[in-house]
Every structure is written in structure tokens, then in C-alpha cells.
Amino acid sequence: MKNSAAPYVLEVKNVSFSYGKQMVLEDINMQVRKGSFLGLVGPNGSGKSTFMKLLLGLLKADKGNIELFGSPVQSFRDWSRIGFVSQKANSFNSGFPATVFEVVAMGLYGKVGLFRFLKKEHKKKIKEAIGQVGMEQYMHKNIGRLSGGQQQRVFIARALVSEPELLILDEPTVGVDADSVRNFYDMLKELNDKKNITLILVTHDIGAMSEYVTDVACLNKCLHFHGNKNDFEVNREEMMTAMYGHNVNVIEHNHSHDHHDHSHDHDDLGGVRS
Numbered sequence: 001m002k003n004s005a006a007p008y009v010l011e012v013k014n015v016s017f018s019y020g021k022q023m024v025l026e027d028i029n030m031q032v033r034k035g036s037f038l039g040l041v042g043p044n045g046s047g048k049s050t051f052m053k054l055l056l057g058l059l060k061a062d063k064g065n066i067e068l069f070g071s072p073v074q075s076f077r078d079w080s081r082i083g084f085v086s087q088k089a090n091s092f093n094s095g096f097p098a099t100v101f102e103v104v105a106m107g108l109y110g111k112v113g114l115f116r117f118l119k120k121e122h123k124k125k126i127k128e129a130i131g132q133v134g135m136e137q138y139m140h141k142n143i144g145r146l147s148g149g150q151q152q153r154v155f156i157a158r159a160l161v162s163e164p165e166l167l168i169l170d171e172p173t174v175g176v177d178a179d180s181v182r183n184f185y186d187m188l189k190e191l192n193d194k195k196n197i198t199l200i201l202v203t204h205d206i207g208a209m210s211e212y213v214t215d216v217a218c219l220n221k222c223l224h225f226h227g228n229k230n231d232f233e234v235n236r237e238e239m240m241t242a243m244y245g246h247n248v249n250v251i252e253h254n255h256s257h258d259h260h261d262h263s264h265d266h267d268d269l270g271g272v273r274s
């Protein structure tokens, strides 16, 4: 694995979770080291979003422990170290009255009304974050007028502005046109390589993603695989069959236009947890 001596930013030990009588996650064990780029994949309904909610302390595990930066999630308070971007971030209509700059500023303040009090150093941070996602030329554009992929970049900038060490992205490419998906992953890889930001990318589509990550975890109630990408490639077919069944070939389309139906709602966890 990349950075095999780096400390863990996330440790999940023997975690199980049920909604009522339905067990959704069973005995999950996972460690994520600082600097890694983990792709967490699993079919629809495999428990990915539930797992994210457990990591963010929004749900409590029935069994087991989760540690963030060495602290149990129940007592973890340092949420500015973690950025979260949800699949529903890119839902602005064209009339939404905020510019890219203003949306990113919310990552610092959470409130539109505080813009006029922004100090020089804050403005610099906001511009830097916008630069990191390659959106400088859109700084003063209305966010509602941007494409899904561009909006999602802006939400990543909003998460980056508080300089998180761990960035969790839940299906960030849903609603992003296929041509932009690769650019989007390139940008994530650059954040990982150059800024050493640890990334957890949750997706049901393993296609293009697997070229960019350092590690892969395959979830379908249990963790079927967790290891580096090369080991995953060796076991890929077996893993895919275990997770998706024999006759399913849906996730091999690298330049896919046909995202699976994702119309059912998740809670919008609000972009950044801080």
C-alpha cells in the first residue's frame, strides 16, 4: 500500500449495523492510512451510505468501534479535519443567487451574511481552494449556471477551504456528464498526490475510478475485499462476481453514460461536516 508507515486516519473494527431486523453491515474491518486514495465500491443498497453515516457519527454502530485520527467517533470533535461532499451537492437550479466564490466561502463561515466581513487571508484561502479544483475562471459566476461536474468541483472547493486532511466523497460523479468524469478524477488524484489529502471515494461504478485510486474496498453488507489496487486487479473478476453476481457486466464501462438509477433519495448531509 502507498505510505505503508503513515498513520491511520480511519480505523473500523468489527462494525455491524442493522436497521431494525435488517442487518446492513456485518463485521466490517478497515484501516485507511494518511495519503491513500480509497475507492469504496458496492452495488446499490450494499450499505455504502450507511457506512458513511457511521463514519461521520450520524449513526451509531450496533457493534464494534470506529476511530477517526485515533479518537473514537463518538467523542471526535475535530470535524474541520474532515470534508464531506455528498452526491446531492450538485442540485442548484440556475436561479440560485450565489457565486462560486460565495459558495466556497460558506466552507469557512456557513453563512452568506458574513461575506462582507471576509478578511484578506480568508479571501486568499477561498481563491486557493477554487484554484485547487481548477475553477478560477468561474469565480464570480452564479453556481446555478454551471454544469453538474463544475458544481461538484465547487463543492469540493467548499470542503477544501477549511483544509481537511480527509475528504470523503459519496457518489460525487452522479449527475456529472461522462466526459467530465475523467477530468474530475484527475483533479482528485492531483489533490491526493500534491496535497497529500486522504480521499475516500464512494461509488457503485468501478469503471474509471479504479485507474485513479491507490486502494479498493468492496462492500456488500460484508467487506469482500480491501487492499491495494494491484491486488484488486488480480482478484477483480472474483470480487465482481461475489458482489454483483455472474451475469452482471454493468460496471466495466469506463466511459459510461448510463449511470444506474439513483433516483431514490439519501439524506443530504449538507456538503461539509465541520
Ligand SMILES: Nc1ncnc2c1ncn2[C@@H]1O[C@H](COP(=O)(O)OP(=O)(O)OP(=O)(O)O)[C@@H](O)[C@H]1O
Pocket (backbone or CB within 6 Å): 019, 024, 042, 043, 044, 045, 046, 047, 048, 049, 050, 051, 204
Ligand atoms: N433509514 C433507513 N431505514 C431502513 N432501511 C434503510 C435506511 N436507509 C437505508 N436502508 C436500507 O439499508 C440498505 C443499505 O442502504 P444504503 O443506502 O446504505 O446502501 P448504498 O450502498 O448506499 O446504496 P446506493 O448505492 O443505492 O446509494 C438498503 O437495503 C436500504 O434499503
